[in-house]
Amino acid sequence: MAEFTLRLRRFDPESGEGAYWEQHTVQLEEHHSVLEGILQAKAHTDGSIGIRCSCRAAICGSCGVRINGEPGLACNTHLDHAREASIQAGSDGVIVVEPMGNMPVIKDLIVDMDAVHWKKIRRVTPWLINRQPVPEREYIVERESMVDVTQTMACIQCGACVSDCLSMEVDPGFIGPAALAKAYRFVGDPRDDQHFERLNDLADDPLGIYDCTHCFKCVQACPKEVNPMGQIMRLRRLAGSDHDIEDPNNGRRHEQAFTTLVRGYGLLHEAELLPRSYGGDSWFGKFHPAAGKELLASLPVVLKGLIRGKVNPKTAAFGHKLPKPALDAVRAIFDRVEGKGHSTRAERHELNLYVTGYDEDEPDGHAHEGAAPTPGRQGDQQ
Amino acid sequence: MPSHDVLIIGAGLAGQRAALAAAQQGANVAVMSKVHPVRSHSVAAAGGINAAIDPTDDWRSHAYDTVKGSDYLGDQDAIEVMCSEAPEEVMHLEHIGVTFHRNDRGELDLRAFGGASMNRTAYVADITGQAILHVLYEQLLKHSGQVDRFEEWFVTGLVADDDGRCCGAVARDVRTGRIEAFSAKNVILACGGAGQAYYPTTNGLIVTGDGIALAYRLGAPLMDMEMVQYHPTTLVENGLLITEGARGEGAILLNSDGERFMERYAPNKRELASRDVVSRAEQTEILEGRGVGANKDGIYLDITQVPRKRILEALREIVNVGRDFAGVDITTEPIMIRPGQHYIMGGVKTDVDGATPIEGLYAAGEVACVSVHGGNRLGANSLLDTLIFGRRAGEHAAKRAAAMAMPTVGHSHLRDQEAMIAQILARPTGGRRVSAIKAELGATMNKHVAVYRDAEGLNTALETVKRLREEAATAHIDDRGTVFNQDVLGAIELDYMIDCAEATVVGAIERTESRGAQFRTDYPDRNDEEWIKHIELRRGDDGPDISYSDVTFTQWQPEVRTY
Numbered sequence A: 001m002a003e004f005t006l007r008l009r010r011f012d013p014e015s016g017e018g019a020y021w022e023q024h025t026v027q028l029e030e031h032h033s034v035l036e037g038i039l040q041a042k043a044h045t046d047g048s049i050g051i052r053c054s055c056r057a058a059i060c061g062s063c064g065v066r067i068n069g070e071p072g073l074a075c076n077t078h079l080d081h082a083r084e085a086s087i088q089a090g091s092d093g094v095i096v097v098e099p100m101g102n103m104p105v106i107k108d109l110i111v112d113m114d115a116v117h118w119k120k121i122r123r124v125t126p127w128l129i130n131r132q133p134v135p136e137r138e139y140i141v142e143r144e145s146m147v148d149v150t151q152t153m154a155c156i157q158c159g160a161c162v163s164d165c166l167s168m169e170v171d172p173g174f175i176g177p178a179a180l181a182k183a184y185r186f187v188g189d190p191r192d193d194q195h196f197e198r199l200n201d202l203a204d205d206p207l208g209i210y211d212c213t214h215c216f217k218c219v220q221a222c223p224k225e226v227n228p229m230g231q232i233m234r235l236r237r238l239a240g241s242d243h244d245i246e247d248p249n250n251g252r253r254h255e256q257a258f259t260t261l262v263r264g265y266g267l268l269h270e271a272e273l274l275p276r277s278y279g280g281d282s283w284f285g286k287f288h289p290a291a292g293k294e295l296l297a298s299l300p301v302v303l304k305g306l307i308r309g310k311v312n313p314k315t316a317a318f319g320h321k322l323p324k325p326a327l328d329a330v331r332a333i334f335d336r337v338e339g340k341g342h343s344t345r346a347e348r349h350e351l352n353l354y355v356t357g358y359d360e361d362e363p364d365g366h367a368h369e370g371a372a373p374t375p376g377r378q379g380d381q382q
Numbered sequence B: 001m002p003s004h005d006v007l008i009i010g011a012g013l014a015g016q017r018a019a020l021a022a023a024q025q026g027a028n029v030a031v032m033s034k035v036h037p038v039r040s041h042s043v044a045a046a047g048g049i050n051a052a053i054d055p056t057d058d059w060r061s062h063a064y065d066t067v068k069g070s071d072y073l074g075d076q077d078a079i080e081v082m083c084s085e086a087p088e089e090v091m092h093l094e095h096i097g098v099t100f101h102r103n104d105r106g107e108l109d110l111r112a113f114g115g116a117s118m119n120r121t122a123y124v125a126d127i128t129g130q131a132i133l134h135v136l137y138e139q140l141l142k143h144s145g146q147v148d149r150f151e152e153w154f155v156t157g158l159v160a161d162d163d164g165r166c167c168g169a170v171a172r173d174v175r176t177g178r179i180e181a182f183s184a185k186n187v188i189l190a191c192g193g194a195g196q197a198y199y200p201t202t203n204g205l206i207v208t209g210d211g212i213a214l215a216y217r218l219g220a221p222l223m224d225m226e227m228v229q230y231h232p233t234t235l236v237e238n239g240l241l242i243t244e245g246a247r248g249e250g251a252i253l254l255n256s257d258g259e260r261f262m263e264r265y266a267p268n269k270r271e272l273a274s275r276d277v278v279s280r281a282e283q284t285e286i287l288e289g290r291g292v293g294a295n296k297d298g299i300y301l302d303i304t305q306v307p308r309k310r311i312l313e314a315l316r317e318i319v320n321v322g323r324d325f326a327g328v329d330i331t332t333e334p335i336m337i338r339p340g341q342h343y344i345m346g347g348v349k350t351d352v353d354g355a356t357p358i359e360g361l362y363a364a365g366e367v368a369c370v371s372v373h374g375g376n377r378l379g380a381n382s383l384l385d386t387l388i389f390g391r392r393a394g395e396h397a398a399k400r401a402a403a404m405a406m407p408t409v410g411h412s413h414l415r416d417q418e419a420m421i422a423q424i425l426a427r428p429t430g431g432r433r434v435s436a437i438k439a440e441l442g443a444t445m446n447k448h449v450a451v452y453r454d455a456e457g458l459n460t461a462l463e464t465v466k467r468l469r470e471e472a473a474t475a476h477i478d479d480r481g482t483v484f485n486q487d488v489l490g491a492i493e494l495d496y497m498i499d500c501a502e503a504t505v506v507g508a509i510e511r512t513e514s515r516g517a518q519f520r521t522d523y524p525d526r527n528d529e530e531w532i533k534h535i536e537l538r539r540g541d542d543g544p545d546i547s548y549s550d551v552t553f554t555q556w557q558p559e560v561r562t563y
Helices: A034-044 A079-088 A114-123 A143-153 A166-170 A177-187 A195-204 A217-221 A228-242 A251-265 A270-279 A283-287 A289-307 A313-318 A324-338 A377-381 B013-024 B059-069 B076-096 B128-142 B210-217 B275-287 B308-314 B316-326 B382-402 B411-425 B434-448 B455-472 B486-510
Strands: A002-010 A020-028 A064-067 A070-073 A095-098 A105-107 B003-009 B029-033 B147-151 B153-160 B166-173 B179-189 B228-235 B252-254 B299-302 B335-344 B347-349 B361-363 B533-540 B543-550
Touching: A002 A034, A002 A079, A020 A034, A034 A079, A034 A095, A034 B434, A070 A217, A079 A095, A114 A177, A143 A177, A143 B128, A177 A195, A177 A228, A195 A228, A217 A228, A228 A251, A251 A270, A251 A324, A270 A283, A270 A289, A270 A313, A283 A289, B003 B013, B003 B166, B003 B210, B003 B382, B013 B029, B013 B128, B013 B147, B013 B179, B013 B382, B029 B153, B029 B179, B059 B076, B076 B128, B076 B382, B128 B382, B153 B179, B153 B210, B153 B411, B153 B486, B166 B411, B179 B210, B179 B382, B179 B411, B210 B347, B210 B361, B210 B486, B210 B533, B228 B275, B228 B316, B275 B299, B275 B335, B308 B316, B316 B335, B361 B382, B411 B486, B434 B455, B434 B486, B455 B486, B486 B533, B486 B543
Parallel strands: A002 A095, B003 B029, B003 B179, B029 B147, B179 B361
Antiparallel strands: A002 A020, A064 A070, A064 A095, B153 B166, B166 B179, B228 B335, B252 B299, B299 B335, B533 B543
C-alpha cells in the first residue's frame, strides 16, 4: 500500500461558481490505476465526484481524462507512473486529473462528447456502403485486409486524441483524428463501394485530411495504438497516389512538391516549396498565376526573414543539397517506402504494425509503448 | 410524452440488434441506455461468436454441444432456434461491416473454443464484441430516421396498465436530471446481467441487474437465477477477463507443480472443456494447495505456447491487459489467473421470441433466460444469444405493435418515480455508504455463492443480503444535484443488485443437486430424477415465491457429461 494524492478538477454546473481544484489522498497499491484512485475518493469521501467509467480494462472508452496534462484513460494509467510523471514535470508528485480538452465540460471530469466527437464521427458517413452484388455468404477478401482495418476498428471512441488535437484547437471545424481514423476503416475495407467518393469528399473539405499538421499528439494520446495520424496519412496517400485526387486545398500538390524537393536535394528547399505547392510541382511552378498570388501574399514574411537573417539569399535561391552519399541514403529511403519507382500499391512499404507485426529480432517488441515489465514484478503484486 | 411502437432499454448487442430489426419491420423505435451505446458491456466480449458455417459442420452439432454444455438444463427448442439461425446471422453481420478475420482463402476464419466439438468461432482478433457493437452502432447512425436514441437515460421503473400489460417506462435524463414518462406498445429489456452483485467480477461497473430487477418488480418470473458462470481465466490481481480465445489459440493451464492438470479432469478437451468444468478443476487445485502465487490462490495460464506473431495479431487485447493490469508480458511468461464471476445464465423468463409472460414486455441477451444456456453457457454463445434473440424480439414486438393502438402512461407513474428520487435525495446523512454496502454484497456473493456452494454458506448469504436490503433503504449519498448525479443512480442500482442477488441465493438454496455452474458440496451429484426442471422466482411479500417449469427436450436425452 502506498499513499497518493490526486488533484481533481471539479466543476458543478448548478453552483454558478467556476471550476476549482480539490485534493484527495488515497491508499492503494502502486500499480493500481488512477481510476481506482478516483473511485476510492468517490466511495469513501465524496460521492458527488463525476466521472464516466465502466469496464476498468481499457475497452469501453468511458474514462478519457487528462492526467498531468496528458490525455489518456484513467483506468490504464498506473498511480506510480502518474506520480513519477508529475515529479518529472517538475511538480510535487501530486497527480493532476482534469477533463479532456476541445470538448465542453458537463460536470467535473465529464465532457460533452456529443457536441464534438460524435458529431465529427457522423460527418464521415460512418457505415459500410456495400460493394455490389452482396454475396450470399461472406465477401471473399484478402486475409491481411481485415487485420489491417482491425487497427481502426480497435478505436474505443474515448476521445483522448480529440482532446489534444492541435489542429482542432485552432480550427474547431477540423474533422479530427478519431473521425478520420474511422473513415480509414471504410476506405481500407475492400467490401466498401465508395472508396473514391469518400476520399474525394475528405480531400475536398478544407477541414478534411489536409488540415492535419502532423503534430503526433493523437498518436501519443491513443491508448489503443490506433495511430490516427498514420491513418490520415494513409488516406492522403490513397487519395493522391492511388486515386489521383486533385484537391482545392493544394494538399496533394504540397506533398508532391515536398517529396520532389527532398528526393532532389536530400533536404527541404523552402523557397521552392510554396510556388510548387500552388503553381505545380516543377521549377516553372512559380510562374503559374495561382502561385503568383500566394507569393505576393507571403512577401512580407520573406522580407522579414531576410532582414532578420533567418534566410540567406543564396540558399533561398538555389537551395542546399546534401553530399552524394547522404543524398543516396535519403533516396534509398524513398525507394524502400514507396516501392522502387513509385510503382503499384502492393509493392509499397506498409507502415502498419497490425499487418506487418513487430520485428521478431527486436528483444522487446513493444518497449516503445511504455514501461516494460521489470523482472520479479509479478511477485511484487501477489 | 414520447411514444414508440417499440421501446428498447439497453443498447448493447441485444438492444441495438432489436432496434434495427424492429425498424426493419417498419416500427417506430426508441433505444434507451444509461450509458452511450458503445460503452455497453457487450464491448468487452472478446473471443468470438459461434456458428456452424464450416461446410463440414452442422448446426445440430453446435446444438448438441450447447445442450451438453448446459448440463441438460437448456431448453432444446430454443437451442435449436439459436444454432440453426446462427450462420445466417453471422453472414448478416459480415455484410453490414463486421471485420471478421479471414483464413488464407479469404473466407471467415474459425477458432477453437471451449466445449465445442470443432472450430466454429468467428472472431475479430480478441475484440469481437467491440467490433460487432461498433458496427451495429454504425447501423443505428445510418438508420437515425427510424430509431430515436436516448443516450444516457436511466430507467427507474416500468409501467403496466390496469390489465397488467407493459405499456412504457419512466426514465431520468442523466445529463439534466429531468424525469420523463415514455409510452410504448412494447418494451424490450436488453440491459445485460448483474455481475456487479459480485466482487470481483469481469463485468463493468454498469452491469447492475437493472433489467432483471425492473421486470421482477413488474411481476415477471426470473428463471435459472442460481446458475452463475465463473470464467476460468480472470486476473488474480483484479478480476479482469483473459479471453477463452487464449486457450482456443493453444494456451495451457499449469498448477504449482508445473502440471498441466486439465489432463486429469478432462482428458479429451483439456483446457477446452466447458467453463464450469475448467473453473471447478482450477478451484480444486487451489483448494488442495497446488495454487501458484504468494497466497497460492492462482493458476498459471501459459500463452507462450502460441507463436508471438499470432498472439500480436489475434490476442492483442490481452497483451495489453497483461501489461497494463498485471505487469506481465504474456508473450514471454505465464500469467496468474483464477475463476471469477463472469455471466449469469438466468434472467427474465422468455419464449423463443423474447416475449416474457407479461404482455408487451420482452427481454433479450443476458437479462433474459430463454433458456439456451441452462446450467452453463459455452464460450462465444453469448454474442450469438444477444443477436438471435435480440433480432427475434425486435421483429416480434414490431409485428405486435402494428396491430394495436398507442397506450398512454398515466401521470401518476411519473409522480411516483419523481417521489422515489426525491426521497433518496432527502435521505438524512449518517446511513451506511452505498459503496460499503455494495462491497459487502460483492464479497458475500463471491464467498458463498461461487464455484462451490453448500447450505450453510448459502443461508449465511441470504441473511446478509436481507440485512443489506434494509441498510440500502437508508444508504448515505453525498450528491444532491441534478446534473450527472451518479450518487442517486448508484443508490437505485444497489437496490437492483440486491434483488438479483437475493434471487440467485434463493435459487441456489432450492436446487439441492449439482448441475452446470451450481456445485453443491452437500449434494455433489447431478440428480436427473428430480432436478431436470427450471426454478422460477416471482416477487412475493417476503422474498421470491418459488415455482418450477419443465425443461424442453427435442432430440437429446441426458447423458453422463465428460470432456
